Amino acid sequence: MKSKLTMLTAAAVMAAGPALADLVFPSLSYRTGPYAANGIPFADGYEDYFTLVNQRDGGIGGVMAKVIECETGYNTEKGVECYESTKGEGALIYQPLSTGITYQLIPKVTADGIPLHTMGYGRTSAKNGKTFEWVFNYPANYWDGASIAVNHILDENGGDISGKKIALVYHNSAYGKEPIRTLEELSAKHGFDLTLLPVDHPGQEQKSQWLQIRRERPDYVVMWGWGVMNQVAIQEAANIRFPMENFIGVWWSGSENDVKPVGAAANGYKALNMHMPGADFPIYDDLKTYVYDAGLSSGAGDQAGTVLYNRGMYAAMLAVEAAKAAQEIHGTADITPAMMRDGMEALNITEEKMAELGLPNFGPTFSVSCENHGGDGLGIVQQWDAAAGKWNAITDYIQSDASVLDALIAEDSGAYAAENNIAERCN
Amino acid sequence: MFYREAGDFKTSYVNDSQTFPIQFDRWRYYAVLFVALGIVPFVINDYWASAVFVPFLIYSIAAIGLNILTGYCGQVSLGTGGFMAVGAYAVYKLMTAFPEVNIIFHVLGAGIITAGVGVLFGLPSLRIKGFYLAVATLAAQFFLVWLFNKVPWFYNYSASGQISAPERTLAGIALTGPEASATAKYLVCLGFVFVLAWLARNLTRGTVGRSWMAIRDMDIAAEIIGVNPLRAKLTAFAVSSFFIGIAGALFFAVYLGAVEVGEAFGINKSFLVLFMVIIGGLGSIFGSFAGAAFLVLLPVFLKNVLVGGLGWPTDLAAHLELMIVGGLIVFFLIAEPHGLAQLWRLAKEKLRLWPFPH
Numbered sequence: 195m196k197s198k199l200t201m202l203t204a205a206a207v208m209a210a211g212p213a214l215a216d217l218v219f220p221s222l223s224y225r226t227g228p229y230a231a232n233g234i235p236f237a238d239g240y241e242d243y244f245t246l247v248n249q250r251d252g253g254i255g256g257v258m259a260k261v262i263e264c265e266t267g268y269n270t271e272k273g274v275e276c277y278e279s280t281k282g283e284g285a286l287i288y289q290p291l292s293t294g295i296t297y298q299l300i301p302k303v304t305a306d307g308i309p310l311h312t313m314g315y316g317r318t319s320a321k322n323g324k325t326f327e328w329v330f331n332y333p334a335n336y337w338d339g340a341s342i343a344v345n346h347i348l349d350e351n352g353g354d355i356s357g358k359k360i361a362l363v364y365h366n367s368a369y370g371k372e373p374i375r376t377l378e379e380l381s382a383k384h385g386f387d388l389t390l391l392p393v394d395h396p397g398q399e400q401k402s403q404w405l406q407i408r409r410e411r412p413d414y415v416v417m418w419g420w421g422v423m424n425q426v427a428i429q430e431a432a433n434i435r436f437p438m439e440n441f442i443g444v445w446w447s448g449s450e451n452d453v454k455p456v457g458a459a460a461n462g463y464k465a466l467n468m469h470m471p472g473a474d475f476p477i478y479d480d481l482k483t484y485v486y487d488a489g490l491s492s493g494a495g496d497q498a499g500t501v502l503y504n505r506g507m508y509a510a511m512l513a514v515e516a517a518k519a520a521q522e523i524h525g526t527a528d529i530t531p532a533m534m535r536d537g538m539e540a541l542n543i544t545e546e547k548m549a550e551l552g553l554p555n556f557g558p559t560f561s562v563s564c565e566n567h568g569g570d571g572l573g574i575v576q577q578w579d580a581a582a583g584k585w586n587a588i589t590d591y592i593q594s595d596a597s598v599l600d601a602l603i604a605e606d607s608g609a610y611a612a613e614n615n616i617a618e619r620c621n
Numbered sequence: 622m623f624y625r626e627a628g629d630f631k632t633s634y635v636n637d638s639q640t641f642p643i644q645f646d647r648w649r650y651y652a653v654l655f656v657a658l659g660i661v662p663f664v665i666n667d668y669w670a671s672a673v674f675v676p677f678l679i680y681s682i683a684a685i686g687l688n689i690l691t692g693y694c695g696q697v698s699l700g701t702g703g704f705m706a707v708g709a710y711a712v713y714k715l716m717t718a719f720p721e722v723n724i725i726f727h728v729l730g731a732g733i734i735t736a737g738v739g740v741l742f743g744l745p746s747l748r749i750k751g752f753y754l755a756v757a758t759l760a761a762q763f764f765l766v767w768l769f770n771k772v773p774w775f776y777n778y779s780a781s782g783q784i785s786a787p788e789r790t791l792a793g794i795a796l797t798g799p800e801a802s803a804t805a806k807y808l809v810c811l812g813f814v815f816v817l818a819w820l821a822r823n824l825t826r827g828t829v830g831r832s833w834m835a836i837r838d839m840d841i842a843a844e845i846i847g848v849n850p851l852r853a854k855l856t857a858f859a860v861s862s863f864f865i866g867i868a869g870a871l872f873f874a875v876y877l878g879a880v881e882v883g884e885a886f887g888i889n890k891s892f893l894v895l896f897m898v899i900i901g902g903l904g905s906i907f908g909s910f911a912g913a914a915f916l917v918l919l920p921v922f923l924k925n926v927l928v929g930g931l932g933w934p935t936d937l938a939a940h941l942e943l944m945i946v947g948g949l950i951v952f953f954l955i956a957e958p959h960g961l962a963q964l965w966r967l968a969k970e971k972l973r974l975w976p977f978p979h
Contacts, residue, residue, distance in 0.1 A: 225936030
């Protein structure tokens, strides 16, 4: 029976092979499980942007882009299977949208020579390109997020938050633990009290954490949540009548799908973002003409304009721009993963470029270099308007506190380099 | 016709008590060994190793381990995930603390540490039975996961709480870490599976295994005929945890390379291994393999057929996969409540009479 299975599987795998010379962009997505509410819009946006590029521009530099989707369910074992099954097909870049899978893939992509882009998630110290040759996390990372949230709180309090109480409600995993180190440093620097409240996977059970918040009455609650945990946390906050404007989620806890189930009670909830929310960009006209009206939209096609759809699109846009840069550097349209990496390292996102792509003022301007794989660490704060049903950007781009973060990044990447005997690059 | 006892004369006690008394079974066993050792290592690639063979072999070890405890000794355990976590964290601490020692010894050491932890959590089994014991082992599951999340010493104070396996070699060939080749990973897992399955098979045929089964079938009667329940139950916990610890160590070091405890060793893992044992067949080594194969290979196979072969959307395929696997579990258990191993046993009974059934 096993040999029959073997043969059938082999046949199935071979039948799935792509036509040669496509630029392959695997999408390790999750449209099922407790994180699907956030996984679906991202995957839709990611794929739709590539469809747009293929339909409107005839591919990237004349070569069609091909998206191979693989369902991970936010599960690391399936993530490994997805990685192994797609890497043989010429995958140019991986964006797993999961910190757990990222940790798994960092050594693997480094050995296989395939770039990994973890936009605003993954291993923060991958910002240090001297150690992490194949890993990128521009335009911002978790520690930037933690620092931006604290800076926003500082702004609201006239620059003095000593003695204030801030609680961190976090997903009890590598993802949620990432900001703790930074927040501890910032708490020492600014003199606020930090309370840590872990929530276990998948996050539906948060009664005790919110009971504690109700008892201790922190001035601010910062959340590192994902998937179903977000909706539950916002609902619980509404139940204990926690003032929503003092409740700030990271950029992974600020999509429409997180606040809508709570209804009017979610009004005023804040979240960070690394790009602008909303569908008010010229690119949506192109998307409508070439993708939606042509019946080519990914998934159910009902996620356009949501925050995470925009982020998926942004991730795809950055990948396409890096591929274009790679084509320019190497003078060939048919790029390899190694060329793609060079393109990513030479990526320069300017205001003109974004406007030209139909995304004026969509994200921060930044450029990637050999030393800096993480961008400049800029983010906005957005607030949910429940009556209008939309997110509004309420601040300009806030800069993270590099004086605290740079030392932490150097320390963590140094430890990784020592563990794995990695010599510094870029010298 | 071919599958029969007749004509295969045993002339010594050793021959008479061998594992496979029927000649055809022996050939089949050698054929499987030949394919596993002589053919697969030469054709295996990264995908086949990481998606199919390595997880199958590792889950087989875990399933054999749980089968010893639940199938042979009758002690229901829901703590498998927690014990696998002990194995994983033990091997991680050993690997990082003694980098000069060979990884094989670390894996064995992780098994021994897990055996100790298993005995500790097995102590309540002397007083409580059945569902109550299941709840006690469930407590072990949650306690161990909580412990590895809570105490930073276990993950060497890393910022994310993740543990990742550094590269370790055997005779110059990398077995863990990203440079490990598919063949090396496969062979090291196969080696452990071979030795452990052989050990389990012989343990369960001997005095120890018989005392386990006596306890399983009726503990009071077993005690009256002179089986020491303390010893039988605790050895079952120790041996079972040893196996599960090795499975956890390989799962972390060889298969995944980096894990976080809540996600990789949560309660779902305990249930997965328990389902493998139930579907495969309680009290059968073959059943452990069959159950592991069923639950590891079927989802991968279905995914490749539905998404790769038929080009269906991935979410539809993922949902259908759950329904099909669930449906097949129900079907198999209705058709044969004693699992795949019993189907295999019946097939062998029929083969003995074929082609002249009475």
